[in-house]
Amino acid sequence: MIYQTIVEAKKKGEKLFAVLIDPDKTADDSLDKLLDLAMSASTDLFLVGGSLLVHNRLDACIRRIKETCNIPVALFPGSSLQLSDRADGILLLSLISGRNPELLIGQHVIAAPFLKQSGLEIVPTAYILIDGGVPTSVSYMSNTTPIPANKEDIALCTAVAGEMLGLKLTYLDAGSGARIPVSERMIHSVSSAIGTPLIVGGGIRTPEKAYADARAGADVIVVGNALESAPALLLEVAAAVHSGSVTKVK
Numbered sequence: 001m002i003y004q005t006i007v008e009a010k011k012k013g014e015k016l017f018a019v020l021i022d023p024d025k026t027a028d029d030s031l032d033k034l035l036d037l038a039m040s041a042s043t044d045l046f047l048v049g050g051s052l053l054v055h056n057r058l059d060a061c062i063r064r065i066k067e068t069c070n071i072p073v074a075l076f077p078g079s080s081l082q083l084s085d086r087a088d089g090i091l092l093l094s095l096i097s098g099r100n101p102e103l104l105i106g107q108h109v110i111a112a113p114f115l116k117q118s119g120l121e122i123v124p125t126a127y128i129l130i131d132g133g134v135p136t137s138v139s140y141m142s143n144t145t146p147i148p149a150n151k152e153d154i155a156l157c158t159a160v161a162g163e164m165l166g167l168k169l170t171y172l173d174a175g176s177g178a179r180i181p182v183s184e185r186m187i188h189s190v191s192s193a194i195g196t197p198l199i200v201g202g203g204i205r206t207p208e209k210a211y212a213d214a215r216a217g218a219d220v221i222v223v224g225n226a227l228e229s230a231p232a233l234l235l236e237v238a239a240a241v242h243s244g245s246v247t248k249v250k
């Protein structure tokens with residue numbers, strides 16, 4: 001169970017490392033290499049998806065992952081066209097930093113019949129975009145404006161509202177390939193204000209940043225883009241995230 005694993009880890013102060021795989025950008029040989037590295041690094045979760053998929057490789061990509069390893073796979077869909085019942089679950093994203101009704105409820109209605117019969121674990125997720133210093137695909141495709149990077153109060157209130165609405169995870173995302181990742185200050189503000197687990201991603205390229213984010217309060221760190229050009233970075237980043245775990249005294 002994806003959600004239960006994240007909650008249990010959070011209770012114990014353990015930090016989790018997730019790899020984002022964009023099926024369009026991961027050819028078979030590079031996917032195999034990434035999977036080897038992910039297994040060596042005790043990767044906790046794969047997210048699979050992208051803002052726009054054009055090569056119809058989603059199913060094949062997930063099948064390959066499931067044939068190769070036991071790391072759970074969660075869909076991280078850019079739209080209701082990115083669904084597959086080969087995954088273990090789905091981050092059912094409500095883009096609550098935006099005011100686009102399609103991404104608050106419209107796409108969910110379209111996806112509901114499929115999801116209901118799919119057997120996928122549904123994880124309702126408050127998805128919050130933070131400005132990453134460059135226009136990202138997700139901001140363009142979602143037709144929403146990200147929260148300014150220095151407006152911790154807006155991010156905090158947005159996350160609290162999401163939690164009050166019953167969303168079970170909060171995902172602070174600067175967008176894939178962001179120039180400026182979400183600041184530790186914002187991660188700290190948001191994580192201090194909510195009780196549900198916090199996922200952070202977008203533009204994380206170094207073990208140092210991944211470690212700092214984990215220490216600032218992120219429960220799950222996601223890295224995707226940086227691994228496309230430097231897959232071996234996965235080992236260092238995963239180790240940094242796992243070493244950011246905090247022992248909780250009862």
Ligand code: 1GP
Pocket residue numbers: 020173174175176177178200201202203204222223224225226
């Ligand atoms: C994007 O948070 C994810 O939605 C991961 O971002 O690809 O920049 O690592 P990167």
